[in-house]
Amino acid sequence: MQCKNHPDRQAEHFCARCGIPLCNDCAEEVRPGEYYCFQCAMLSSVSEVGSSIRSKREKSAERKGKAREKKKWTPFRYFVAVCSVLILVMWGVILFGGQKAPTGNADLGNSPRVLLFMVDGALKRYNHYEGNQYPARLTDLIPKYLAMSKEESQYLKKLVYVRDPQLGYRLSLAKPQPGQMNIVISPKGIKYEGS
Numbered sequence: 001m002q003c004k005n006h007p008d009r010q011a012e013h014f015c016a017r018c019g020i021p022l023c024n025d026c027a028e029e030v031r032p033g034e035y036y037c038f039q040c041a042m043l044s045s046v047s048e049v050g051s052s053i054r055s056k057r058e059k060s061a062e063r064k065g066k067a068r069e070k071k072k073w074t075p076f077r078y079f080v081a082v083c084s085v086l087i088l089v090m091w092g093v094i095l096f097g098g099q100k101a102p103t104g105n106a107d108l109g110n111s112p113r114v115l116l117f118m119v120d121g122a123l124k125r126y127n128h129y130e131g132n133q134y135p136a137r138l139t140d141l142i143p144k145y146l147a148m149s150k151e152e153s154q155y156l157k158k159l160v161y162v163r164d165p166q167l168g169y170r171l172s173l174a175k176p177q178p179g180q181m182n183i184v185i186s187p188k189g190i191k192y193e194g195s
Helices: 038-070 075-096 112-129 152-158
Strands: 028-031 034-036 159-164 168-173 182-186 189-193
Touching: 028 038, 034 038, 112 152, 112 159, 112 168, 112 182, 152 159
Parallel strands: none
Antiparallel strands: 028 034, 159 168, 168 182, 182 189
């Protein structure tokens, strides 16, 4: 019988898969005594590689499955879960619940000390933004530095404001309550004077 690929040569082997006659040059010995033609040898090597890749994937999947089964809820995982829930609850309360911000409804006519400290804060903001200067009058603070309406600006008459070249300014109550010390505020701090 002649070789399929070389008709001038005598066939010495047969392909173990497809059964065609092969000469010594065309036959590839895959295992001892088992010969394949070139095409069958290529197919078997590709399929073996594919099966080995498939088996490696299966083995790694089994390992991962075992690893996932082994992982238990540790105290750290519980801690992370509880903290995450608390953070979500806090954001929910901040965004959707809780109380509204208080409105500025302080009666400045009945609380001159509150007015005194409020005006002091406005004077410090004026000094910061206007280049280390203080206003000539307290009404210059309205409305940019002191949020008051025109009706409320009459309450500023309850305060005494004097620009001082050494201290910057002196701010105090015009009529302190009898028996209480008068508060005098300056950029250097707060002083108490007898009334």
